[in-house]
Amino acid sequence: MSGEAYELLAMLMRYVFVALGVVILLRAARQLQKDARAHKKEMKRLPDAGLIGEVVDLDTGKSQPLPREGLMGSGGGCDIRLKRRGVRRRHVLFEFVEGKGLKIKPHFGSKVAMEGVEIKAPAYALHGTNVTLGNAHIRIRLFAGLNVPNPAAFQMDVQPMYGEEEMVYADVPQPFEQVPQAMPVQMPVSRMPWDDAISPDEAVQQPGPQMPGQMAVPALEEEMPEDYVPYASPVVRHRRSERR
Amino acid sequence: MKEKNHKRRRSGPGRAMVSAVMLFFFLAFFLLFLQDFNWQSLALALIVPVIILFGSFGISRLFPADTLLLSLVNFLCALGVLVLYRLSPERGLTQALNYGVGVAAMIGCTLLIRYMPSFRFVNWAFMLGSVALLALPLLIGTERNGANSWITFGGRSFQPSEIVKIALLISMAHMLAKRKVILTMGFAAVCVLVLAVQNDFGTALLYFGTALVLGYAATGSVLLVGAGVGGAGAAVVLGNMIMPERFARAMSRVNVWLDPWQDVQGAGYQIVQGLIAMANGGLWGVGLGAGNATVIPEHYNDFIFAVIVNEFGMIFGLLVVLMYAFIMIRGIMIARNARTLFHALLATGCAAMIALQVFVIIGGNIKLIPLTGITLPFISYGGTSLVSSLCIIGIMQGVAARSEAGVNEDRELAMQGGGLK
Numbered sequence: 255m256s257g258e259a260y261e262l263l264a265m266l267m268r269y270v271f272v273a274l275g276v277v278i279l280l281r282a283a284r285q286l287q288k289d290a291r292a293h294k295k296e297m298k299r300l301p302d303a304g305l306i307g308e309v310v311d312l313d314t315g316k317s318q319p320l321p322r323e324g325l326m327g328s329g330g331g332c333d334i335r336l337k338r339r340g341v342r343r344r345h346v347l348f349e350f351v352e353g354k355g356l357k358i359k360p361h362f363g364s365k366v367a368m369e370g371v372e373i374k375a376p377a378y379a380l381h382g383t384n385v386t387l388g389n390a391h392i393r394i395r396l397f398a399g400l401n402v403p404n405p406a407a408f409q410m411d412v413q414p415m416y417g418e419e420e421m422v423y424a425d426v427p428q429p430f431e432q433v434p435q436a437m438p439v440q441m442p443v444s445r446m447p448w449d450d451a452i453s454p455d456e457a458v459q460q461p462g463p464q465m466p467g468q469m470a471v472p473a474l475e476e477e478m479p480e481d482y483v484p485y486a487s488p489v490v491r492h493r494r495s496e497r498r
Numbered sequence: 499m500k501e502k503n504h505k506r507r508r509s510g511p512g513r514a515m516v517s518a519v520m521l522f523f524f525l526a527f528f529l530l531f532l533q534d535f536n537w538q539s540l541a542l543a544l545i546v547p548v549i550i551l552f553g554s555f556g557i558s559r560l561f562p563a564d565t566l567l568l569s570l571v572n573f574l575c576a577l578g579v580l581v582l583y584r585l586s587p588e589r590g591l592t593q594a595l596n597y598g599v600g601v602a603a604m605i606g607c608t609l610l611i612r613y614m615p616s617f618r619f620v621n622w623a624f625m626l627g628s629v630a631l632l633a634l635p636l637l638i639g640t641e642r643n644g645a646n647s648w649i650t651f652g653g654r655s656f657q658p659s660e661i662v663k664i665a666l667l668i669s670m671a672h673m674l675a676k677r678k679v680i681l682t683m684g685f686a687a688v689c690v691l692v693l694a695v696q697n698d699f700g701t702a703l704l705y706f707g708t709a710l711v712l713g714y715a716a717t718g719s720v721l722l723v724g725a726g727v728g729g730a731g732a733a734v735v736l737g738n739m740i741m742p743e744r745f746a747r748a749m750s751r752v753n754v755w756l757d758p759w760q761d762v763q764g765a766g767y768q769i770v771q772g773l774i775a776m777a778n779g780g781l782w783g784v785g786l787g788a789g790n791a792t793v794i795p796e797h798y799n800d801f802i803f804a805v806i807v808n809e810f811g812m813i814f815g816l817l818v819v820l821m822y823a824f825i826m827i828r829g830i831m832i833a834r835n836a837r838t839l840f841h842a843l844l845a846t847g848c849a850a851m852i853a854l855q856v857f858v859i860i861g862g863n864i865k866l867i868p869l870t871g872i873t874l875p876f877i878s879y880g881g882t883s884l885v886s887s888l889c890i891i892g893i894m895q896g897v898a899a900r901s902e903a904g905v906n907e908d909r910e911l912a913m914q915g916g917g918l919k
Contacts (some may be wrong), residue, residue, distance in 0.1 A: 255532050255535075256715060260533050260787070261788050263529065263532065263785075264529060264784075264785025264787055265784075265785045265788070267525065267529055267659065267785065268782050268783045268784075268785050268786070268809075268811060268814075269782065271522065271525070271526070271786070272811065272814050272817070274518050274519075274521060274522040274525075274808070275522070275814055275818075276817065277514070277515070277518040278515055278518045278519055278798075279817055279821065280818075281512055281515035281518070282512055282515060282566060282569070282570060282821070282824050283824070285515070285825060286566070286824065286831070287564070289831070290831065293835060299912075300905070300909060300912050301588060302908065302911075302912065303905060303908040304837050304907075304908065323839060327631060331717070331718045332847060347676075349895055361677070392670075397911070399911055408749075416898070448901065479891075479894055
């Protein structure tokens with residue numbers, strides 16, 4: 255193509271290029287807007303997105319949403335803001351760790367206590383754990399379905415999680431009394447409670463009469479067969495996260 | 499089934515946008531073919547749109563990706579290949595190869611950020627490796643355009659500072675998320691100092707700006723930003739007193755920026771030629787292939803924006819700037835939607851780095867700020883620069899993919915009941 259003809263064509267095409275550039279940009283702008291709206295809508299549908307529970311201020315009764323990680327303190331930039339005497343601007347760093355709980359780390363020697371026990375090193379809080387920051391008293395509440403240990407089970411397994419950091423576990427109160435892992439107590443079944451009135455000590459030692467369809471239950475004092483296995487429920491409760 | 503729903507929900511550019519991009523490059527390469535009937539141009543006119551189609555829709559089917567971001571980046575990369583091919587076919591084809599390598603690196607970065615649970619154990623390695631790599635040109639480096647920041651290896655040369663960008667972003671985001679502000683700023687200061695010693699002030703400015711943005715984003719402290727700016731000012735004054743010869747080049751650039759017409763044939767030649775080329779292009783440009791911007795020194799690298807404005811016009815130049823702005827906005831959106839502070843800071847750092855780089859080089863081209871020798875992301879000629887820029891986009895993609903997976907998890911939890919224990 256001759257130089258003049260090409261120049262003419264190139265000059266004509268520059269408008270086409272600008273027009274296409276405008277189209278690309280407008281479509282991109284529209285897409286950005288559409289995505290922002292869709293995200294906003296999605297967040298309205300999922301108000302708990304990105305949260306793992308809530309922090310209840312035990313002094314005021316108010317609760318604040320608990321994100322997966324962040325800062326607690328009295329400063330404006332804190333994720334959990336507690337404007338109280340004794341609470342520093344940045345008091346506590348927290349982070350949710352799957353399978354372990356909410357890791358709470360005092361920020362530069364801030365005074366933090368979990369269940370009344372002062373912690374100097376990172377510690378894990380579970381559902382229902384009470385935490386004291388300065389003069390503020392809060393309770394951690396976690397969503398059901400999160401992969402966290404049961405407070406009762408957790409209490410029995412106290413060992414450092416990380417090699418490099420000394421972990422401290424607060425004395426988490428037990429929701430129920432711990433049942434010792436022993437042979438289940440077998441109560442005798444009598445025909446009528448008032449027929450063979452025996453003392454409770456005798457009742458424990460003597461096996462009751464066998465009812466139709468009932469399996470023979472060995473008395474506690476008797477020698478147990480070697481292959482005896484105590485009853486265990488076949489229903490295993492899985493957490494929601496494990497089911498996934 | 500879950501994965502299918504996940505894909506269906508993912509937003510992406512419409513067909514109109516991708517069609518416009520494909521048509522743009524088909525017409526552009528076809529126009530170049532008509533200039534000299536080079537069959538290579540015709541082949542590119544057919545291949546590039548297909549690659550764009552794959553890049554916009556195909557990649558997102560292979561791995562989790564933000565397709566709008568991908569489309570905008572594809573456009574800018576293809577524009578770079580087009581302009582470089584028009585200036586020098588060899589450079590254009592090399593850039594196309596670099597683009598392929600960059601896409602592979604981008605996918606790698608996306609998967610790394612998406613699936614790496616923590617950078618805790620590699621952070622120190624990243625930090626020490628970064629400083630060592632940055633300091634390497636002081637020992638075995640070669641000088642180019644006054645900056646001793648290049649390493650030649652196996653016949654190919656590269657800038658370690660481009661690779662270190664990625665490690666710097668990850669390390670800074672990781673440490674700031676752990677509230678180790680002083681350590682982060684110390685690390686950034688060491689990197690900036692090493693670059694300043696190498697006379698690579700453009701990259702030093704880029705690192706410094708990104709560190710300040712990240713520091714502010716993590717702490718919200720204006721005091722920290724003030725201390726950073728004050729510290730940098732004091733370091734410049736002190737450096738000028740101790741090593742005046744090192745800072746002479748930087749000072750000469752400031753003088754040229756203030757009045758380039760003073761030495762039109764010497765130090766001010768590049769800026770003056772760039773300004774003339776842009777003014778010559780006017781609002782609509784002189785037309786693709788009809789410009790004469792090759793007279794500008796480093797026209798394929800530092801001054802590629804002047805070439806674009808010369809041939810496509812100022813309106814198109816503005817559109818290119820807006821595309822970078824959209825990439826930055828998308829980066830901020832990704833950062834806002836991130837589920838952890840580390841990922842939010844990472845996406846913020848990526849967006850800030852791209853935005854700062856664009857501002858510094860385009861600002862230098864149009865004489866808004868003193869000119870420093872850095873590349874225009876995705877467009878300028880240079881393998882390391884293109885690969886590192888695409889890695890930054892890969893990081894942003896990884897954060898977006900992670901956030902989306904998190905939202906899917908929340909959605910599933912909400913469908914199953916949720917609520918407090």
